Amino acid sequence: MQNVIDELIDICGSDSVLQNVSLKDYTSMKVGGNADVVIEPDSIVKIKDCICALRKGNVPYMIMGNGSNLIFSDEGFRGVIIEVSSRFSKIEVNGEYMVAEAGALLSRAANLALANSLTGLEFASGIPGTIGGAAYMNAGAYGGEMSSVIVETLNLDRDGNFIILKGEEHNFSYRNSRIQQDGLICLKVTMKLQKGNPEEIRATMNDLNARRQEKQPLDMPSAGSVFKRPEGHFAGKLIQDCGLRGFSIGGAQVSEKHCGFIVNTGTATAKDVVDLIDYIQKTVYEKTGILLEPEVRIIGRS
Ligand SMILES: Cc1cc2nc3c(=O)[nH]c(=O)nc-3n(C[C@H](O)[C@H](O)[C@H](O)COP(=O)(O)OP(=O)(O)OC[C@H]3O[C@@H](n4cnc5c(N)ncnc54)[C@H](O)[C@@H]3O)c2cc1C
Known part of the structure; x- marks a missing residue:
């Protein structure tokens, strides 16, 4: 791995290759362990060269954007995360x-x-x-x-x-x-x-953002809607109707404000979040026969 890391440093520069990085700081849910390496290439050529180096060295990798739909396990990510974000944003x-x-x-x-x-x-x-x-x-x-x-x-x-x-x-x-x-x-x-x-345009944006503020728990860490909308239903309504509003496992809680969201009340681990996802899925399925499919991307289940 070290020879590949050296190659990534040659490609991206040492300030764009970070080692042993807490993924809590990179994701809106604020859970997850550490990644071995996070790189932040700032051009197409650098992204391509990094991919080639990673493939040649047989090192696992994945892409992350702003981390607003991702839940990494408490064990973190063994390999390299390529952050395609603020450094590549013209x-x-x-x-x-x-x-x-x-x-x-x-x-x-x-x-x-x-x-x-x-x-x-x-x-x-x-x-x-x-x-x-x-x-x-x-x-x-x-x-x-x-x-x-x-x-x-x-x-x-x-x-x-x-x-x-x-x-x-x-x-x-x-x-x-x-x-x-x-x-x-x-x-x-x-x-x-x-x-x-x-x-x-401004009025529409203001109106939609006011609706978000009113309906969504934007003051707490989350990954947005946890489940996809099942055909003919709303996930949040199904979860609410199953009596799960405010239900929590550890520090992960079904939002009081919007049951389609899981929020981190401050101490959640990735395991809490994933266990709660599983619990919601099981409960909703048992009570309604509808299997909710996660919209959030769970990387390496705890
Ligand atoms: C408060 C809140 C509200 C939200 N509201 C909405 C909403 O209204 N509608 C909605 O659709 N979503 C919503 N989301 C979810 C999320 O913002 C979207 O899914 C968003 O598109 C994810 O973008 P990201 O850059 O954060 O991707 P990440 O979370 O970083 O990654 C998500 C997936 O995309 C992949 N990926 C990221 N960038 C790239 C790339 N450049 N090339 C290839 N793969 C890539 C990753 O590998 C991962 O599998 C919300 C989230 C939060 C926290």
Whole structure:
């Protein structure tokens, strides 16, 4: 492993290669053990060279964006996490097109759209992820989805080949995409927006963010909605109807404010969160016959 770490330092610089890193500090749920290594490459070439070095050295790796949909186990991650986030986050606007590096935050992209009188990204302004993580997850809210704005992505496959996907080739469906299905690394996203009225765009963003503030436990660590929406139902409503509002295991609790969220009351371990997910799944299944499928990504179960 040390020879691969040396190679990563040569590629990214020593300040972008961090060792024995607490994943609590990198994820919105604030649980999880340490990663052996986290690297923060700031260009496409560096990301590609890192992947090649990791593959050559047979070192396990994974991609992390803003860590807002991830739960790492208490044992952490043995291998290298490639953080595609603030160091790789330039955004350009050309007419109605916005081209963003994968690490750019959705909130910044939505604000830039507003500054350029472009409509289409209002739904995303309160989702705390990166553009790359959102393309991978086909993130969505309030009737909007990344699939409705993305026209092209530049990706890297596991062998280090560049893959350009256009329109339908993304195979977008609810919280799913070709990027996810094929295990691609999303590098750049081109979005097509429309000219709009800045007052209306601002009003919509303010309204959606006020609705989030009112309905979601944004003052506590969480990973957003834990479960996907089952066909014809809302996960939060099912969990509430099963009497689980406020139910907790250790420091992990079904949010009092929104039963679709699990919050960390301060002392949660990853095991608490995963045990609570399992408990909710089992209870809801026994009482309703509906099997809730996690939306959050659980890495290495405790
Ligand atoms: C308070 C709160 C509210 C939320 N509200 C919403 C909401 O309304 N709608 C919604 O859809 N989600 C919501 N989420 C969940 C989350 O913000 C989204 O899933 C978001 O798209 C994840 O982006 P991320 O950069 O944080 O990805 P991460 O959590 O870092 O990663 C998620 C997955 O994407 C992969 N990934 C990340 N970046 C890349 C990349 N560049 N290339 C390839 N794979 C990549 C990771 O490997 C991982 O499997 C919410 C979360 C929180 C905490």
